[in-house]
Amino acid sequence: MKEETPDFIGSGLLVALGAAFALGSLQYGVIEGGRIGPGFMPFLSGVLLAFFGTLIAVEAAVRRVRRRERPAGVTEISRGRQEVPSGPVATVFGLTLVAILLIPVLGFFLSFGLLIAVLVAFVEREGWRLGLTMGVGGAVFAWLVFAQLLNIPVPRGIFETLMRI
Amino acid sequence: MELWSQIIDGFQAALTPTNLAYCFIGVLLGTVIGLLPGLGSATGVAILLPLTLMLDPLTALIMLAGIYYGTQYGATISSVLVSTPGDSATVVTTIDGYQLARQGRAGPALAIAAIASFLAGTISILLLMTLAPVFAGFALNFGPPETVALVTLGLAGVIGFTGTSRAKGLAMGALGLAIATVGIDAQTGIARFTFGQVELLGGIGFLAVIIGLFAVAEVMSQVSRGGGEPIRTRFRDMLLSREDWRRSRMPIVRGGIVGFFLGVLPGAGATLASFLSYDIERRLSKRPERFGKGAMEGVAAPEAANNAAVNGAFVPTLTLGIPGSGTTAVLLGAFLLFGLQPGPLLLEQQPELVWGLIASFYIGNLILLLLNLPLAPAFASILRLRYTLLYPFILLLAFIGAYAIENRLWGVWMAFAFGVIGYFMKRYGYPAAPVILGLILGGLFEQSLEQTSSMGGGSFAIFLERPIALALFALAGLIILGPFVARGVKALAGKATARVQQ
Numbered sequence: 001m002k003e004e005t006p007d008f009i010g011s012g013l014l015v016a017l018g019a020a021f022a023l024g025s026l027q028y029g030v031i032e033g034g035r036i037g038p039g040f041m042p043f044l045s046g047v048l049l050a051f052f053g054t055l056i057a058v059e060a061a062v063r064r065v066r067r068r069e070r071p072a073g074v075t076e077i078s079r080g081r082q083e084v085p086s087g088p089v090a091t092v093f094g095l096t097l098v099a100i101l102l103i104p105v106l107g108f109f110l111s112f113g114l115l116i117a118v119l120v121a122f123v124e125r126e127g128w129r130l131g132l133t134m135g136v137g138g139a140v141f142a143w144l145v146f147a148q149l150l151n152i153p154v155p156r157g158i159f160e161t162l163m164r165i
Numbered sequence: 166m167e168l169w170s171q172i173i174d175g176f177q178a179a180l181t182p183t184n185l186a187y188c189f190i191g192v193l194l195g196t197v198i199g200l201l202p203g204l205g206s207a208t209g210v211a212i213l214l215p216l217t218l219m220l221d222p223l224t225a226l227i228m229l230a231g232i233y234y235g236t237q238y239g240a241t242i243s244s245v246l247v248s249t250p251g252d253s254a255t256v257v258t259t260i261d262g263y264q265l266a267r268q269g270r271a272g273p274a275l276a277i278a279a280i281a282s283f284l285a286g287t288i289s290i291l292l293l294m295t296l297a298p299v300f301a302g303f304a305l306n307f308g309p310p311e312t313v314a315l316v317t318l319g320l321a322g323v324i325g326f327t328g329t330s331r332a333k334g335l336a337m338g339a340l341g342l343a344i345a346t347v348g349i350d351a352q353t354g355i356a357r358f359t360f361g362q363v364e365l366l367g368g369i370g371f372l373a374v375i376i377g378l379f380a381v382a383e384v385m386s387q388v389s390r391g392g393g394e395p396i397r398t399r400f401r402d403m404l405l406s407r408e409d410w411r412r413s414r415m416p417i418v419r420g421g422i423v424g425f426f427l428g429v430l431p432g433a434g435a436t437l438a439s440f441l442s443y444d445i446e447r448r449l450s451k452r453p454e455r456f457g458k459g460a461m462e463g464v465a466a467p468e469a470a471n472n473a474a475v476n477g478a479f480v481p482t483l484t485l486g487i488p489g490s491g492t493t494a495v496l497l498g499a500f501l502l503f504g505l506q507p508g509p510l511l512l513e514q515q516p517e518l519v520w521g522l523i524a525s526f527y528i529g530n531l532i533l534l535l536l537n538l539p540l541a542p543a544f545a546s547i548l549r550l551r552y553t554l555l556y557p558f559i560l561l562l563a564f565i566g567a568y569a570i571e572n573r574l575w576g577v578w579m580a581f582a583f584g585v586i587g588y589f590m591k592r593y594g595y596p597a598a599p600v601i602l603g604l605i606l607g608g609l610f611e612q613s614l615e616q617t618s619s620m621g622g623g624s625f626a627i628f629l630e631r632p633i634a635l636a637l638f639a640l641a642g643l644i645i646l647g648p649f650v651a652r653g654v655k656a657l658a659g660k661a662t663a664r665v666q667q
Contacts, residue, residue, distance in 0.1 A: 006593045
């Protein structure tokens, strides 16, 4: 992927989103009886989003042209974005999604205790013993602080059913 | 006299055992959060905000503000010891702080940072106490057109929070405004962009968005990066030499004043203040070559400036309802959650809350000094924790916080969705703070725009009759277009010079 390609993609997405807001706002009435209607603000923000989204593409295009014009051998010092390997991130996001999906079944603490255990033991390869200890420790700590001390009615899943029995 | 009695009442409110305890917890948690690379003040406040909902508003705000300035000092510790700034405002401290640590002078470097923060905090709180009522008094005359202009100025200021691309910052502000329109329109009761989903009728809650964009996205960006190994330094001597103090005292005063006024400007914030004060000291120094090689004033000045900027940022937040930094944008959300509308009337209607909060800044700064002088080595040992073992807990805290907003899973889903969006935003350089600001100010902007339209009988020409609104619009335009114009002028001047030389 070329250096500016992500900016072109981001710009396209923002322009599309801005257009969707602007067009969607028309059904609510942008101007009603000479005054602004409920659709005015979504219309204005949609138009602004599309405009600034377009500017991002223009900025990227100017950068690309300048880069091509630069004589060979001259390299620009990158100002910041560090590349992050996307593999582990996708795994962490995926596992977090599974943990959230499991909340109604296993309850909040067990789901996130399992998430911590799996992340530590398998994703970070710290060994299953440490993973298990941290998972159990995290779940118990969270239960003590949030459910017992702060009285937050966190979903308990099967534990709720078991307690009723 | 009335001001003094209000200040005394404020101290009385802040000095109750409960508020004192939460102030202590806030600065302690803030220091720990600030130490951890990648967890900035906005993230810290975002994660812990939902957990303060059951507290009294003043107590909750005292704790959240404590987290805010506590993180600044925590970030300094990691800047000095491992050359990893925990927050963008301490990046410049790394330059000389880390060099001092390598020379075995980490102790004095951390001590001067704590003292500079405290002294600059004191200067800036005095300025805050003096200026806040002036600002509020001025803003009392604001009507809907001025509010529209003020929000525009606040949104224009967000590009100061952003990294390299102004277009990206502005687009993110517009995105926040667009998201704010989802849900029932307050004026007409019409449901907008809800797609038949009951959950969307109340709009997209900014707190879940904050947790997603700041906490979850931040963790994901840090995953697989890990932290560095701390350098071994002895903390036997935390005492400063007389020479250190002599060299640092004036930079602290200058840094405090510069920091406060830059903090007041929307969008300028602590990072710019720290860089500018470092630059000022280097220019004023008789031996500028020492900067970058372990100059004590290279730590004292930026630390004084970033702490003062934190207090400065509260001036527009409290008196105008326009945040001066990313974290005060999050804190503005906290005010709204407690049913408080920051603005000129807040000082009049809730003097005890405002002065109590300001007094707590002073107490918090004192706690921070007492805490950090002897405990810096203990805090430093936290840096030995590997990030790989830490982030699963941060995820747990973030999602439990998202659940606790309304005690339903919807918040968790929103935080997750915005976590994914925020990760890609972060990866490709789209700043998160403008989205939050747009989302928080969107409602006020729309309401004021509607009222302005009614005042003008459907026409916005009324803006032309309001000089304050026009001045604020002009300032906003200057912030957005100023650098482009300056660049254009510079390019033209360059071409003209080249032509003359030919």
